[in-house]
Amino acid sequence: MADHVGDASKIVYMPGDFVENVKVSEKTSKAILGPGLKQDGDTVMVTKPGLLRHKEPNIYWIDCHSRRYVPVRGESVIGIVCAKAGDVFRVDIGGSEQASLSYLSFESATKRNRPDVKVGDIVYAKLLVANKDMEPELVCIDSTGRSSGMGVIGRNGGFLYKCSLNLIRKILSTNCPLLSRLGKQIPFETTVGMNGLIYVRARTTVQTITIINAIAASEYMDNDQIISMCKKLADTFTMVQ
Amino acid sequence: MAADVKTAQPLQYYRKFIEKDVRPDERTLEEFRPTVLNIGCVTTAEGSALVKLGNTTVMCGIKAEIASPKTEEPKKGYIVPNVELGPLCSILFRPGPPGDQAQRLxxxxxxxxxxxxCINKEDLCIVPGKYVWVLYCDMVCLNYDGNISDACVLALLAALKNTSLPKVVWDEDTETIETDHNTTTQLNIICEPVSSTFSIFDNEVLLVDPTVEEESLSTGEVTIVTIDDKICMIRKPGGSPLTPQQLDLCINRSFIRSQEVIRLIQETLNSVDR
Amino acid sequence: MKMSEQKSGSQNVLRLMVCEMAHLSRPDGSATTFQGDTCVMTSVYGPTEVRMAKEQIDRTTVEVVYKPKSGLPSCAEKSLENIICNTCENILLGNAHPRSAINITVQEVQDSGSFTACCINCCCLALLDAGIGMKCTMAAVNCCIDNEENIIVDPTRKEEEQSQAVLTFAFDSKDKNIITVITKGKYSQQQFQKCLVLCRDASDSVFKFYRETMEKKLSKT
Incomplete structure (x- = not known):
């Protein structure tokens, strides 16, 4: 997903509104409409309430606040294994249906060499198939067959936290200082799933909970406030240790 | 060939007819199906009526019972209507407690x-605070072919017009009541509500008196109940949006329908009396 | 999140509307709406799993549960659920989430007049909070015709009880066409048209209120 483009647009669009002056790219004379926008004949109609974001030259989308995840192909998500059914695992990714994750979609898994995944485990996987008509499918390997960080996570403790989708997008955007600043003071390991789940593990339980609270609190903060919050945390930690 | 299109693509099949302003059963878009009314068919009930609106058949029976009144209204009787949509009338319904549609009706x-x-509930009072008439109106659908609401309202109205309550004598000394079934008084109906249902097809076209196939393809529904020249109720629960002009057309059509129905009831009552 | 102040029951204006959004942590969307003294709380979950019996292969299934303040639900509640369900189905983009369900729960907190309209408005706000795809928004307005043939928009409970007819309209935001009409009591066709025109004009303020509420909610970030 492209970056958030500053606070340039402060106009809130409601469902049913029309977007005017949509720019098209010179090469293909097309405009790319992201989530929240739909083509209605010759006009662009808004379907979700939120702020309109624009990335040059021709990408538009609506920044909508929501908590419920709708599976999109190519996104990396954290899922919880709910059941084993034949050759697939049933994984709950927070959408309207459970996703399927095949036994063979793990690094170096073969028919004889089954992966060590139990019901209740947390997996970090990528969505291979995700459209409104079919059941979503996950894989834990990339196109070359390597796991590149995907697979079962959280074997050694840690904390799994559910938050809203816009917070996730904010944390993952390149200009957000939250994770890097927190990490300077408190070393921690984190996995962020686009479906609203964050996994955090630090050295002690207190540190883990502090980081989770900091992430949760940053939902309504802008970059300056986040930096000052991290500074305050850093001071508290140096005092304590 | 036509039968194949009708099963595989019912919407396209209907659209071809609607373009020419007619429906597959040869009605125009504004025509009601032929209505047949039979009053007084159930002799064991205090009042009854049978309505056939095209193929949709509803039988209404009214039984009167004496009961104590509700505490908040000690001088008024009450009416308990109940609509039954059982497996007899259509494959859509299963045996068991009333489903959503029956409860809504x-x-x-x-x-x-x-x-x-239409009924003054104080007419149903026998002894204020102690005994009142309760009218249980059971509308049983015998054949479900769409537009149940209109058929139920018509059957109920006709049955109420046919209802006669036995005379009740209140003995103050012994504090008992005696019913005399030989003398009966006709229930006084003050006004006659008539219902007309329209279904919205393809977000634009209004069809009067939909059959069950038209109802399954419809994108919305409007029911208008009229009394003489006033409107008693308009129900449009969601469905495709309508402009005020379209709603006006529906209201005008329901006024015309209400006069036809009242004439029908009057003729049937006259023939029964004879 | 407030509208400019108006007196209750005066001729062409709505009572004070206040809304609180996203105050419940579990549902995907929630809203509590006050219209004068009438208060309704709504929560939305969706798109979520649906029972096989209610699954529709080409669209979302909308399920509404209405909880009265006291007593067990009965036929009258089913009727209100049906009205809200059909009204919401009309504005949601049903084709975007087939074989899913959107569960809406409406809780009556206080009924001081214009109750049906408040329920529908609250549902719309909760759906906006949940961020589910919609074709347009909807605004509902109640009005009543009192015994002197005056039309009162957004009446209080007392005014409704003393009136000869109560009408509820729901309009869509695109062309202000009528999505829903529910009426009680007797009135003439001319009175109906007058009520329709007054309620249509009043719905502008409701749409404006939605916009202001969303602006306030999004300005926090």
Whole structure:
């Protein structure tokens, strides 16, 4: 997903509104409409309430606040294994249906060499198939067959936290200082799933909970406030240790 | 060939007819199906009526019982309408407790009686605070072919017009009541509510008196209940949006329909009396 | 999140509307709406799993549960659920989430007049909070015709009880066409048209209120 483009647009669009002056790219004379926008004949109609974001030259989308995840192909998500059914695992990714994750979609898994995944485990996987008509499918390997960080996570403790989708997008955007600043003071390991789940593990339980609270609190903060919050945390930690 | 299109692509099949302003059963878009009314068919009930609106058949029976009044209204009797949609009338319904549609229809008929004030509930009072008449109106659908609401309201109205209550004598000394079945008084109906249902097809076209196939393809529904020249109730629960002009057309059509129905009831009552 | 102040029951204006959004942590969307003294709380979950019996292969299934303040649900509640369900189905983009369900729960907190309209408005706000795809928004307005043939928009409970007819309209935001009409009591066709025109004009303020509420909610970030 492209970056958030500053606070340039402060106009809130409601469902049913029309977007005017949509720019098209010179090469293909097309405009790319992201989530929240739909083509209605010759006009662009808004379907979700939120702020309109624009990335040059021709990408538009609506920044909508929501908590419920709708599976999109190519996104990396954290899922919880709910059941084993034949050759697939049933994984709950927070959408309207459970996703399927095949036994063979793990690094170096073969028919004889089954992966060590139990019901209740947390997996970090990528969505291979995700459209409104079919059941979503996950894989834990990339196109070359390597796991590149995907697979079962959280074997050694840690904390799994559910938050809203816009917070996730904010944390993952390149200009957000939250994770890097927190990490300077408190070393921690984190996995962020686009479906609203964050996994955090630090050295002690207190540190883990502090980081989770900091992430949760940053939902309504802008970059300056986040930096000052991290500074305050850093001071508290140096005092304590 | 036509039968194949009808099963595989019902919407396209209907659209071809609607373009020419006619429906597959040869009606125009504004025509009601032929209505047949039979009053007084169930002799064991205090009042009864049978309505056939095209193929949709509803039988209404009214039984009167004496009961104590509700505490908040000690001088008024009450009417309990109940609509039954059983497996007999259509494959859509299963045996068991009333489903959503039956409950909605029961509530609808209850609203029609209450808001039209077609019966003065104080007429049903025998002894204030102690004994009142309760009218249990059971509308049983015998054949479900769409537009149940209109058929139920018509059957209920006709049955109420046919209802006669036995005379009740209140003996103050012994504090008992005696019913005399030989002398009966006709129930006084103050006004006559008539319902007309329209279904919205393809977000634009209005069809009067939909059959069950038209209902399954419809994108919305409007029911208008009229009394003489006033409107008693308009129900449009969601469905495709309508402009005020379209709603006006529906209201005009329901006024015309209400006059036809009242004439029909009057003729049937006259023939029964003879 | 407030509208400019108006007196209750005066001729062409709505009572004070206040809304609180996203105050419940579990549902995907929630809203509590006050219209004068009438208060309704709504929560939305969706798109979520649906029972096989209610699954529709080409669209979302909308399920509404209405909880009265006291007593067990009966036929009258089913009727209100049906009205809200059909009204919401009309504005949601049903084709975007087939074989899913959107569960809406409406809780009556206080009924001081214009109750049906408040329920529908609250549902719309909760759906906006949940961020589910919609074709347009909807605004509902109640009005009543009192015994002197005056039309009162957004009446209080007392005014409704003393009136000869109560009408509820729901309009869509695109062309202000009528999505829903529910009426009680007797009135003439001319009175109906007058009520329709007054309520249509009043719905502008409701749409404006939605916009202001969303602006306030999004300005926090």
């Amino acid at each position: 029961s509530q609808f008929t209850n609203d029609v009686i209450t808001h039209s004030c």
